[in-house]
């Protein structure tokens with residue numbers, strides 16, 4: 001490719017909409033020597049989205065609007081994704097990034113991981129880096145345990161740290177979803193420390209294929225016990241969802257978002273505290 005064509009390829013304006021995930025079942029099975037834990041879970045993508053805008057070439061800049069992202073902007077996962085690729089592709093043109101943050105943070109919805117994974121994919125496509133899905137998953141795993149899932153971004157049974165992904169057939173399009181985040185920020189590393197890893201009492205990989213109506217009391221999230229104990233309001237949210245007709249309800253990841261699965265277009269009109277963030281995905 002000539003220099004002129006290669007430069008042209010790197011001139012782009014792009015907006016993508018990173019989505020969130022929920023965990024359906026989650027078991028922490030082993031504490032590892034590297035400080036992480038082995039787990040098994042089923043990841044399911046849902047359409048609550050951020051907006052990620054990237055302009056190239058530019059001066060390397062990051063700005064955000066919407067929900068305030070805690071911490072220093074230099075540590076934002078979007079920039080970390082850029083720097084990670086730049087290490088291996090030193091000629092990667094600098095980009096101007098704007099993130100509009102809509103996915104609640106510290107909610108177990110993987111929003112930061114989604115932003116990072118979408119950034120990797122965008123740079124790979126627009127700057128024609130030629131990375132395969134497997135290579136992108138390797139990069140994503142360096143940015144966070146939830147991050148590789150968003151490269152696949154389809155229902156997956158996950159093991160390892162969360163990066164060993166096996167796509168599964170799980171179509172929940174016949175249901176509506178209610179996501180409630182009461183504003184409690186749960187630290188993921190704190191949540192892992194509350195658990196004693198153990199082998200699960202049932203095979204999640206098989207039980208997830210049962211009808212959703214059979215999941216209650218079968219498919220569980222190990223984090224619910226300690227996180228509900230620390231924040232009893234969360235158990236109340238889950239209970240309200242069942243009272244409102246949810247077919248299944250669970251906390252997502254290490255919390256604190258609670259998700260209810262309802263019959264299609266039959267999400268109950270539950271009155272929530274005005275400070276809660278409530279999302280209906282019909």
Ligand SMILES: C[C@](O)(CO)[C@H](O)COP(=O)(O)OP(=O)(O)OC[C@H]1O[C@@H](n2ccc(N)nc2=O)[C@H](O)[C@@H]1O
Nearest residue numbers: 035036037113144145146147161162188189192253254
């Ligand atoms: C709880 C889940 O959301 C379930 O999908 C994920 O396991 C969390 O993934 P994540 O937020 O991407 O987590 P990371 O950013 O990789 O790690 C944050 C911290 O959580 C703990 N951590 C995370 C993932 C894992 N498999 N074992 C861990 O022990 C570690 O203390 C780590 O320092």
Ligand SMILES: Nc1ncnc2c1ncn2[C@@H]1O[C@H](COP(=O)(O)OP(=O)(O)OP(=O)(O)O)[C@@H](O)[C@H]1O
Nearest residue numbers: 070071076077105106107108109110111112113253
């Ligand atoms: N683009 C980003 N969006 C959100 N958080 C970010 C971002 N970049 C860095 N962070 C940092 O990551 C932390 C957690 O982000 P995230 O929203 O992925 O957590 P979470 O909802 O608990 O997800 P998980 O399911 O991965 O635990 C925040 O406290 C924030 O400081």
